[in-house]
Amino acid sequence: MKILVPLKRVADPDNANKVKIPASGATIETTGLEWKPNPFDEYALEAALRLTEDGKAPKVRAGEVVVVTFGPKETETTLRAALATGADRAIRVDAADDKLDGHLVARALKALVEREKPDLVLMGKQAVDGDSNQVGQILAEQLDYPMATFAATMKEEAGGLLVGREVDGGVITLRVKFPAVVTVDLRIVAPTSVYSMKTAPAFKYNDGVRFAALPAIMAAKKKPLAEVKLADLAADQGLRVTYHGFQAPPARKAGIKVKDVTDLVNRLKNEAKAL
Amino acid sequence: MANVLVVAESAEGKLRKTTHSAVTFARQAAQALGGAFSILVIGHNVAGAAEEARALGADKVLVADDASLKDYLAERYAPTVAEVGKGYAVVVGTASAYGKDLLARVAGRLGSGYAADISELLVEGGTLKYKRPMFAGNAFGIMSVSTPVQVVSVRQSAFAAAEPSGGSSDVAPVAVVAPGAAASRIEMVSFDQVKSERPELTEAKVVVAGGRALKERFNEILDPLADTLTAALGASRAACDAGYAPSDLQVGQTGKVVAPPLYFAIGISGAIQHLAGMKNSKVIVAVNKDGDAPIFQVADYGLVADLFQVVPELVKQLKAAKAG
Numbered sequence: 157m158k159i160l161v162p163l164k165r166v167a168d169p170d171n172a173n174k175v176k177i178p179a180s181g182a183t184i185e186t187t188g189l190e191w192k193p194n195p196f197d198e199y200a201l202e203a204a205l206r207l208t209e210d211g212k213a214p215k216v217r218a219g220e221v222v223v224v225t226f227g228p229k230e231t232e233t234t235l236r237a238a239l240a241t242g243a244d245r246a247i248r249v250d251a252a253d254d255k256l257d258g259h260l261v262a263r264a265l266k267a268l269v270e271r272e273k274p275d276l277v278l279m280g281k282q283a284v285d286g287d288s289n290q291v292g293q294i295l296a297e298q299l300d301y302p303m304a305t306f307a308a309t310m311k312e313e314a315g316g317l318l319v320g321r322e323v324d325g326g327v328i329t330l331r332v333k334f335p336a337v338v339t340v341d342l343r344i345v346a347p348t349s350v351y352s353m354k355t356a357p358a359f360k361y362n363d364g365v366r367f368a369a370l371p372a373i374m375a376a377k378k379k380p381l382a383e384v385k386l387a388d389l390a391a392d393q394g395l396r397v398t399y400h401g402f403q404a405p406p407a408r409k410a411g412i413k414v415k416d417v418t419d420l421v422n423r424l425k426n427e428a429k430a431l
Numbered sequence: 432m433a434n435v436l437v438v439a440e441s442a443e444g445k446l447r448k449t450t451h452s453a454v455t456f457a458r459q460a461a462q463a464l465g466g467a468f469s470i471l472v473i474g475h476n477v478a479g480a481a482e483e484a485r486a487l488g489a490d491k492v493l494v495a496d497d498a499s500l501k502d503y504l505a506e507r508y509a510p511t512v513a514e515v516g517k518g519y520a521v522v523v524g525t526a527s528a529y530g531k532d533l534l535a536r537v538a539g540r541l542g543s544g545y546a547a548d549i550s551e552l553l554v555e556g557g558t559l560k561y562k563r564p565m566f567a568g569n570a571f572g573i574m575s576v577s578t579p580v581q582v583v584s585v586r587q588s589a590f591a592a593a594e595p596s597g598g599s600s601d602v603a604p605v606a607v608v609a610p611g612a613a614a615s616r617i618e619m620v621s622f623d624q625v626k627s628e629r630p631e632l633t634e635a636k637v638v639v640a641g642g643r644a645l646k647e648r649f650n651e652i653l654d655p656l657a658d659t660l661t662a663a664l665g666a667s668r669a670a671c672d673a674g675y676a677p678s679d680l681q682v683g684q685t686g687k688v689v690a691p692p693l694y695f696a697i698g699i700s701g702a703i704q705h706l707a708g709m710k711n712s713k714v715i716v717a718v719n720k721d722g723d724a725p726i727f728q729v730a731d732y733g734l735v736a737d738l739f740q741v742v743p744e745l746v747k748q749l750k751a752a753k754a755g
Contacts, residue, residue, distance in 0.1 A: 172567045172703050184570050196685075258545065259538075284684065284704075287565050288547040289526075290535040293505070297539030302506055302617035305532045308678065318620065322678050323528035325442075326624040330504075333616035342668065342685065343678060363672075396544030396578050400560065403571040408710060411731035413722075417744045420716065420734055421752055428731065430693045430714045431752065 157219040157312070157334075157352075159204040160274040161243070162265060163197045164225065165234045166285040181401040193234050196280025200340045202365040203350050204278045205242045207312055210354035211361060218354060220244045222272060226251045226261055232381060240368035240376035251386045257395045258286075262294035264389035269299060275334040276317070281306050281341055292339035302332045308343040312352045433464035433520040437489070438512055438537075439472045440529050441480035446472075448634055449525035451592035454487050456552060456585045458593065460521050463554040469493055471515055471605070473508055475501040481602055488596025497607040502619035503529065505536040510608040513540040516580055521559070526584035527633075534584045544576035550589035567684040567707035587633050588690035588711065625679050632663040632680065637693045640665030640682055640709070641675075644698030644720070644738060649675040652739065653697065655746045659753070665689065665709075667699045683708035698738045701726030718742065 167175065167186035176185040193201075201223065208219040223238040224247040225231050235246035249264055269277060277296075282289035289305075296303035308327065309320035316333040322341050332338070343349060347360040368376070386393065414420045425431045435457045440447040450470070457468035467490035472481040477496050484492045495511045512533065516522040522537060524530040526548040538545035551562035553573065560575045561583065576582075632638065637660040641653050649670060657664050666676035668683055682689055684707035694712035699705060701717070701724055709715070710729050717730035718738050727733040734741060 167566075169567065170703060172569045173706075175566050175569050177570055181573075184566065184572075259542070262539065282685065285566055287563075287567070287684065288535075288545070289531050290538065290545050290547055293532065293535030294539035294545075296613065297509060297536045300611040300613045302613045303536070304617075305505075306528065316616070321528075323532075324679070326622060326679060328622050329620040331618050331620050336616065343672065346672070396542075397546065397574050397576050399572050399574045401573045402565075403562075403573065405564075405568060405571060408729050411715070411727070411729075411733060413727070413733045413735060416736075417734070417741055417748055420732055420745070421748045423732055424693075424714070424716070425752060428693075428714045431749070 157208055157276065158274045159208060159219070159221050159276045159278050160269060160272055161197070161201050161204050161221060161223045161238070162225070162277070162279045162291070163201065163223050163234055163238060164194045164283045165191045165227065165231055166194045166283055168192050169195060169284045172284070177402045177404045181403060184402050191234070193237065194280050194283045196282060196284070196340060198365050199342065199345045200278045200280050201238055201241065201243065203310060203340055203344045205366070206350040206355070206361065207310065207352045209352060211356070211359040214242070214366070217242065217244060218352070222247065222274065224249065224265070224268060226256060226264070226386070227253055235381055236376050237368070239379040239381070240373045241366055245380040245382070247382050247384055249384050249386055249389060255393070257397050258288055258290040258294060259396045260390060260393060262291050262298060263392065264386060265291070265295050266298045267389040277337045279339050281339040292337050296337035299337070301335055301337050303337040303339070304330045304332055305339045306341040307338050308341050308349065310338065310344065310350045434466040434490070435461045435464070435468040435521045435523060436516050436519040437468060437470045438522060438524040438530070438533065439470050439480065439484055440525065440527060441472060441474050441477050444476050444479040446480040446483040448592055448631065449527045449530065449587055450484070451487070452585055452587045452590040453523050453525045454593035455590045456523050456583070458488070459552050460523070460559060463552070463557065463559060464520060466520065471495065471512065473500060473511060474503070485600045485602065486595040487593055487600070488598055489600045492600045492602045493605045494602060495605050495607050499607065504614065504617055504619060505533050506614040506617055507610045508533055509536040509540050510610050511605070512537045514608045515605055516541060519580060521581045521583055523583040523585060525587050527587065530584045534582055538582040541578070541580050541582065543578045543580045543582045545582045546574060546576055547584050548586050549583060550586050564707070567703050568710065569703070586688055588688050625677055629657060630661065630663045632665055632682070632687050633689055635663035635691055637662035638665045638682070638689055638691045638712070639663070639695045639697065640667065640699060641670055641697045642667040642699035643669035643673055643675065645670065645675060647675065648739070652742050656695070656742055659746050659749045667702070667705050696726050696730065697742060699726055700724045701729065
């Protein structure tokens with residue numbers, strides 16, 4: 157199975173409350189925040205690795221995992237890290253972060269998919285900076301591919317996947333045939349979420365994503381990393397949406413600590429009038 | 432003529448309440464554009480949902496009812512929604528799991544810019560701008576869409592459910608557009624529904640949410656509190672990941688976003704991703720053993736205590752207060 161995994165770097169999501177908006181409201185400043193891979197994309201990579209191996213022999217790749225990112229030279233750090241955890245090769249689409257929107261990324265990915273012909277495009281359901289949750293769906297439609305968004309489980313079958321999607325009110329199970337697009341949710345990296353046909357049904361993964369050992373980090377420096385110009389993938393580089401400015405959310409005024417349950421019930425009833 | 436199309440969401444032939452939030456947006460947008468709004472009800476055996484939609488003040492209720500639309504699949508719905516949507520300035524739905532899945536695909540089909548999960552409509556000189564939370568709610572972006580058709584999804588907790596208008600809209604059937612090759616490579620195998628007698632998490636007046644600290648006693652401890660308050664149950668990601676609560680209950684940046692009048696965070700430390708899903712609640716109560724937990728920075732009333740002792744006591748006192 158050949159899988160293409162698009163990765164985006166984002167400002168450290170665990171410190172997202174430290175983003176700053178200048179008085180002009182012109183930008184969001186993430187100065188001082190470390191770049192991290194978008195967590196959902198990291199989960200997609202982990203899921204791609206699980207789909208292309210026997211769980212008990214994770215160093216042998218059955219098929220190919222190709223990672224791609226959009227951005228300046230420095231985003232190659234994100235790609236090298238992905239190569240170290242087991243991806244076979246990487247592509248960087250040279251682009252400026254602020255000259256992209258979801259449609260443009262999807263258009264360029266479409267061209268890349270037509271070149272690379274993966275069986276599966278596997279990506280995060282959303283990037284946790286823009287929080288739009290759109291590229292997978294737009295890409296699938298433009299390719300006329302089936303899609304399964306918010307995947308929590310995946311099981312490889314002949315020529316496709318059985319995918320469990322977390323939706324309002326329960327879990328929908330879909331059968332998709334390749335080529336397809338799948339976007340993943342948080343629980344795709346639980347111990348029993350993803351099974352290739354090689355992995356024994358009783359096998360359990362460690363919870364979460366795998367980490368690269370030092371020799372793998374060294375070896376990753378020699379893995380192929382190609383650079384592609386955005387213009388080679390997308391003739392039309394127009395944007396469909398424009399951001400005019402940014403605002404900080406209103407601060408919540410500090411609350412109080414109550415001394416016990418009686419105090420709490422009393423305040424909820426008489427002060428907040430919430431009961 | 433600049434009109435607005437609401438893509439309704441239905442289940443088992445009934446309109447889902449998510450639709451009413453999109454209608455609230457549509458009323459605002461139609462007024463700003465000097466146009467009207469229609470509601471598209473799509474699915475199979477949706478006559479009941481269409482009838483409900485007629486009460487919401489739309490210019491027209493359009494109905495795409497076909498056996499091929501029995502199971503919701505974006506591959507089958509998007510072609511018809513896009514075809515109908517072409518004639519409108521704005522196509523809008525609510526950012527539920529259904530809306531997020533479908534509307535982005537519709538935007539892909541129309542080549543339209545997409546304003547996702549917006550929390551406010553801003554009108555400037557007759558043009559529409561959208562305010563939307565980003566970075567787990569730590570920033571708002573003000574954006575606009577430059578394509579002839581704009582696709583929008585609205586955050587349910589930020590747009591109050593539309594009330595019936597008193598009128599009764601005309602109903603017109605619309606043709607179902609045949610799907611592309613994608614539809615032949617996908618099928619729905621099953622839908623395992625989580626049945627609950629409690630109010631919907633996104634619509635409840637009170638939410639009782641629990642964290643990992645509850646362990647296997649999640650329901651044992653929280654059910655009585657939720658029962659007493661007629662509350663919906665919610666959970667932190669950690670509690671869902673650990674299997675203490677079903678994932679359907681997750682509140683946060685990537686789970687459900689709620690803003691009830693009263694929110695209880697029980698044994699929830701308050702990670703940024705969780706706060707993004709609940710910090711617009713009117714009154715927040717937090718119970719946590721750790722007095723430095725970040726949840727206390729957003730809580731109106733914080734109680735530093737062992738939840739296993741405090742919650743049963745709270746249930747007792749709430750019952751007594753009710754009886755009194």
